[in-house]
Amino acid sequence: MRLAESTFSDSGLNLVITQARGVTMKIIIHNHGAVLASDFTEISTERLERLSRFSVPIERIDVDVRHESNPHFGKNSHRVILTTHGSGPLIRAEGEGFNDLAAFDEAAEAMELQLRKKHERSKDVDRTTLRKLRIFSR
Numbered sequence: 001m002r003l004a005e006s007t008f009s010d011s012g013l014n015l016v017i018t019q020a021r022g023v024t025m026k027i028i029i030h031n032h033g034a035v036l037a038s039d040f041t042e043i044s045t046e047r048l049e050r051l052s053r054f055s056v057p058i059e060r061i062d063v064d065v066r067h068e069s070n071p072h073f074g075k076n077s078h079r080v081i082l083t084t085h086g087s088g089p090l091i092r093a094e095g096e097g098f099n100d101l102a103a104f105d106e107a108a109e110a111m112e113l114q115l116r117k118k119h120e121r122s123k124d125v126d127r128t129t130l131r132k133l134r135i136f137s138r
Contacts, residue, residue: 016045023052026060034067034078036100043101047108048082054119059086065100078103082111089118 014029027045029036048061064081076096080103084091091114095106 014041016041018045018049023057025049025052025058027063028060029063029065031065032067033069034065034100036065040065040100040104044104044108047104051112051115054115055122056115056118057086057088058084060084063104065103067100074098080104080107082107084111091115091118 014031016027016029018025018027025048027048029041029044044063048063051058051061062081062083062085064083066079066081068077068079070077075098078097078100080095080097080100082091082093082095091111093107093110093114095103095108095110097103097106
């Protein structure tokens with residue numbers, strides 16, 4: 001659920017404040033030398049809102065979109081860097097692709113894998129065996 005959305009076109013900055021599962025998250029999109037696709041903000045906020053399911057506290061996500069005008073980069077001319085800030089761990093993920101959405105998908109997938117790993121490590125796993133349980137139950 002979006003609470004607010006602000007666009008500052010002069011500086012290439014886009015700010016979206018969302019609330020998912022009771023957690024408020026700021027998504028800041030910077031574009032450096034790139035013209036973003038018309039639905040990039042909507043697709044990126046939808047995808048980043050889903051990261052709240054991993055019970056890892058994230059207060060802000062910075063999305064840096066860079067376009068390399070050098071033709072030698074060809075298929076990897078767009079680069080997206082995702083960085084999380086908050087009381088949880090600092091996570092950074094990068095993605096490269098032929099357009100901004102393909103690069104964002106690659107970076108979001110890498111961030112999702114890192115968050116899933118943090119979530120799995122935070123689970124409490126009880127390693128008591130049945131033998132120990134029988135000894136204490138007598």
